[in-house]
Amino acid sequence: MSDMRAALFDRYGPPEVLYVGSVPVPAITPEQVLVRVHAASVNGGELAGRAGKLRLVTGRSFPQTCGVDFAGEVVEVGASVTGVREGDRVWGVQRLKTGSMAEYVAISPEKIGPAPQNLTLLEAISLLAGGTTSVTALRDHAAIKPGERLLIRGASGGVGSVAVQIGKLFGAHVVALAGAKNLDFVRGLGADEALDYRTTPLSRLGTFDVIVDTAGTQQSRFRSLLAPGGRMVAVTIDINRPLAGLATILASTLHGSRRIRFFSGNPDTALLTELTRYAENGDIVPVVDTVHPLDSIADAHRALEAGGVRGKHVIQIT
Template identity: 70%
Template sequence: MRAALYDRYGPPEVLYVGKVPTPDVKPGEVLVRVRAVGVNGGELSGRAGKIKLVTGRRFPQRTGIDFAGEIAVVGASVTGVRVGEQVWGILPRRMGSAAEYVAVAAQKVSPAPENLTPEQAVSLVTGGTTSLTALTDKSALRPGERLLVRGGSGGVGSVGVQVGKMLGAHVTALAGAKNLDFVRGLGADEVFDYRAAGPAELGTFDVVLDTVGTQHRAFRRLLAPGGRMVAVSFDIDNGLRSLSYILASALQGSRRVRFFSGNPNTELLARLARYVEDGSIREVVDTVRPLTEIGEAHRALEAGGVRGKHVLRVE
């Protein structure tokens, strides 16, 4: 089968589409014929060699974590799914979804929203499951509370704004100047250009959803008593200091910073699908390219200014 690969760490130009064996299906797994994948920030860091302690030095390496497609093979002992069913999901703790097929545990996929194409659906998988976990499980955002979303136009932030409104919060978002109207269209009550408005000018918040990963200390100061900050990213280039601050904040004071790494299951994916189907959350596709243009998609995400998610169609 075809898959996106790279033989060394480096810029987007190292990516290419090559041939790899189609994965075997183990008991408890399903084989998914992938139709679309998203491009996520963690994949850029992996390709650039910024997380070598995790990705190692064996090549070629794969990329891609989320996917939308249909069930091609059902493994032994799997029940409740059928061949041909449209599904979406995320590979647990590994990369490799940018390919024609993925083998994945059955409890890591769920029926995709019936009202979306695979390209539309995959734009919501990572951002949607991350935002739901951050704003419901980790911070318990309540109606009437004030929410600040950093990176409001990105793949996670654009869904976080929608989830915040769905939960009844007053949503303030930070984004680039060219994307302010886009974020307002997602439902944000207030939107600020992050280059023009410093943290001290924003007021206080009950919850801060940080998808950027920098200035944790400055944005933590914006929390009201009992406020919660959820960081879904941290500064990889200054990783030890950034992560140390997050861990220290969890041990002292009432304004704590929570950090988590998403690993959604069928239940969470199904919950997200229900919100999409009832219109509470809508797709956030920036561009759709063929898999062969994965390098261009990585380059576009690195350039910034994204409105939702860059998506790759696996033809």
């Protein structure tokens, strides 16, 4: 193997800057494995990265690639690696700057786990980013308890659609905010209540023990809905006003008991294996909006930016 196909861009800009080009297949170190990627998904952070809104992270060196999550098959194992074999079906997360929208990725075995055996890899990838984010947000950062009221903003999207399912799995009363055309969809995922975010006044929502915010906007207003001791977990900030968003989160940690917690997920094998168990037990189900071929990566970015997504836009790599 010498070269592979990958989604690339040579400058920051709209989806049209994306193209499929040829780059070298990554050489693995003795501590890595090489995975042939079958599927990846489009995430909001990649849109911001491609548009140049994360330049402090992504830098000014081109070409750049995109993608963070992947599902595929191990094709080469480093000499120092144990517990992973060629032919294993795995899923995992790559760094944004390294990218996963390519035919192969080199990755540490600590960053992959066994993919669910009951799902195709195209189905499985729809659960990965949203699932690991939701488990970390609800269990580790919010310490949600059975019976608590949970509000999920952006409940039909890639993270929100899995957060609804994880919230129910953890025993919460789930209130989902989504667009009008997606209300039945999120109810089907297990939401106890589904409300149109455009027409439902905040005053009608009541109070919540936990809020998971996948939108990143109006965080101060939603923070006011927290009950005493309530916890709000922001899995994104307003990319168009990043400093204001960070200031809101910081202020919440200094004033009052209703705090906003922000985190950037970094899943490991243990978390990925746990998510696989949920999928294989039927506790969570795939949420695929559309499957796009790699050559249509720009269309997939354009579709996610347009909004109204139900679950994930998935990219079929090989």
